[in-house]
Amino acid sequence: MNCERHAHNARSASVARSASVVLRSDGASPAAIFCGALLCGVVLMTCPASAVAQTIPGPIRPGFGQPDFEQQDVSLARPNAYVARKIPAEGTRVPVPAELEELLRIGGTPDSLEILRRMEDQHRLVAERAAKCTVSVRIGAAQGCGVLITSNGYIVTAAHVAMRPGKRAVITLSDGRRVTATTLGMNRHVDAGLIRIDPNQDFGKPWPHASLGKSNNLVPGMWCVAMGHPGGYDASRGPVVRVGRLLDVEPNVIRTDCALIGGDSGGPLFNLAGELVAVHSRIGNDVADNLHVPIDHYDTSWERMAKGEAWGHLPNFKPTLGVTGKKSDPLATINYVSPNSPAEKSGIEVGDVIIEFGEKTISDFESLRKAVADTMPGERVPILLRRNGSTIRISVEIGRSGD
Numbered sequence: 358m359n360c361e362r363h364a365h366n367a368r369s370a371s372v373a374r375s376a377s378v379v380l381r382s383d384g385a386s387p388a389a390i391f392c393g394a395l396l397c398g399v400v401l402m403t404c405p406a407s408a409v410a411q412t413i414p415g416p417i418r419p420g421f422g423q424p425d426f427e428q429q430d431v432s433l434a435r436p437n438a439y440v441a442r443k444i445p446a447e448g449t450r451v452p453v454p455a456e457l458e459e460l461l462r463i464g465g466t467p468d469s470l471e472i473l474r475r476m477e478d479q480h481r482l483v484a485e486r487a488a489k490c491t492v493s494v495r496i497g498a499a500q501g502c503g504v505l506i507t508s509n510g511y512i513v514t515a516a517h518v519a520m521r522p523g524k525r526a527v528i529t530l531s532d533g534r535r536v537t538a539t540t541l542g543m544n545r546h547v548d549a550g551l552i553r554i555d556p557n558q559d560f561g562k563p564w565p566h567a568s569l570g571k572s573n574n575l576v577p578g579m580w581c582v583a584m585g586h587p588g589g590y591d592a593s594r595g596p597v598v599r600v601g602r603l604l605d606v607e608p609n610v611i612r613t614d615c616a617l618i619g620g621d622s623g624g625p626l627f628n629l630a631g632e633l634v635a636v637h638s639r640i641g642n643d644v645a646d647n648l649h650v651p652i653d654h655y656d657t658s659w660e661r662m663a664k665g666e667a668w669g670h671l672p673n674f675k676p677t678l679g680v681t682g683k684k685s686d687p688l689a690t691i692n693y694v695s696p697n698s699p700a701e702k703s704g705i706e707v708g709d710v711i712i713e714f715g716e717k718t719i720s721d722f723e724s725l726r727k728a729v730a731d732t733m734p735g736e737r738v739p740i741l742l743r744r745n746g747s748t749i750r751i752s753v754e755i756g757r758s759g760d
Contacts, residue, residue: 448568449486449631453479461629464578464602476580476629483582483631484598489565491625493529493590494518494552496540499736502585502624503528503552504633506655508563510554511663513655514623515638516543517733519550522665526552529590531565542662546669547609548638549654550623551662567625570632572651575611579603583615583647585624585637597621604645609654611635614645667731676732677758680705682722689725703753706744713741729755 453461456472457479467473490505494514501518505511512528519526519540526538536558543550554564583599601615613626617640626635626649635649661668670676679698680691689711694700711719714728715738732738734757742749 447486447563447565449483449490449566449627449633450568451479451482451486451631453630457629460580462579463576464580479629480580480582480598480600483627483629484584486631487567487582487584487625487627488596488598489531490567491531491584491586491596493586494538494623495527495529495589496520496524500589500620501622502620502637504584504623504625504636505554505564505566506569506633507566510538510559510564512538512552512554513633513636513652514550514552515636515650516545516548516550516667517639517735518623519543519552520733520736521731522667528552528554529586531596533590533592542658542664542666544654544658544662544669545667545671547650547654548671549636549650549658549662551655551659567627567633568631570628570630570634570652572606572611572634572653575603575606575628575634575651577603577605580629581613581615581634582627582629583613583617583621583624583637584627585617585621587618587620589620596624606651609651610638611649611651613647613649615647616645617647670730673757674734675758676729676734676736676755678705678725678729678753679756680725682725684721684723686722689719689722699753699756703740703751705740705742705751705753708744710743711740712743712748714738715740 454475457475459465460467460472460476467476487504492503492505492512494501494503494512496518499518499520501514503512503514503518506513522540522542524540526540528536528538530536536554538552538554541551541553580600580602583601584596587597597618599615601613603611603613605612611626611634615626617637619640621637622639624637625633626637628634634652636652636655638648638650640647655662677699679695679700681693682690683692691700691705691707691709691711694705694707711725713719714725715732717724717728717731719725719728732755734755736755738753738755740751740753742751
């Protein structure tokens, strides 16, 4: 999230230049919608504050790509291992008019003004429902987004937003109410993370949650709706909505022209049917290069993430400190500091002994290596070290390597 924050202002200006925005608000404070459409490049709708309805709390979860039904709480079981009941759950899924079915399945350009208007209405329906389950996530000073996917409080987000298992998070709901949550596991290979709202904050009612779709049937050209709280939750604005299309679909990443801004990471990407198909990961080099985690990865990684496991790292995104030491040394003594590395920039010197790294006590160099591997590039970590008999506290911003 830190790397996003540095690019926020430039990115915001670039987005503003890339989209014409037309707001229709009937007196309410609307959220701007940036349109990535080839047809007109004009925003045709907004998500009024009234659409950000009061949240309702509670238990349970829908299945990935399954119909929306209330289900039994099956603890750590995968979300699609559910027991259907007769009462449909709220969810975000909306009916798709017959004339929009082809645009839903394979994308394409609307061939008439009437179809364009129907698409506008469809996007508005999706945005209104999606706003209720799109949340702001704050962990310390870092801010991102997430989306509730179960009525018992599970939130999917980006791994770099969740940071690491066991972190305390503050979740701001669509109505501005704040609740506490705990980060669970993360598959860092694809930037997928999981959080759960702490118990006894729902007043016995279900949390609003998204309907889960699938990502294995997505194709370039499909239309999508991106939600988020760039820059953090803003009660006067509500969630920001962007309409665009899928540009590229790969097993581990989806690219769209829905322009993401710093703080959007972890937010949801929906299809025209209101199904969650991906989660915002990171910003590319261009306004039209925005990367998202395919939703199917949350399904296949569910058991491990729900148990609080964290593994892997994104390609070219491996955390690094820039020091070496001996495994045989009983202490975490620094033998070498790489030039221009995060360690050198923070003031670490050869001969220093690392005692604490973040919240972890360091006993030897191997424990330091593991502690660094459990961070994210751009994260700022406090370090306690011993130098010439004195104890010194410093702070280091974790770098990244191309491994």
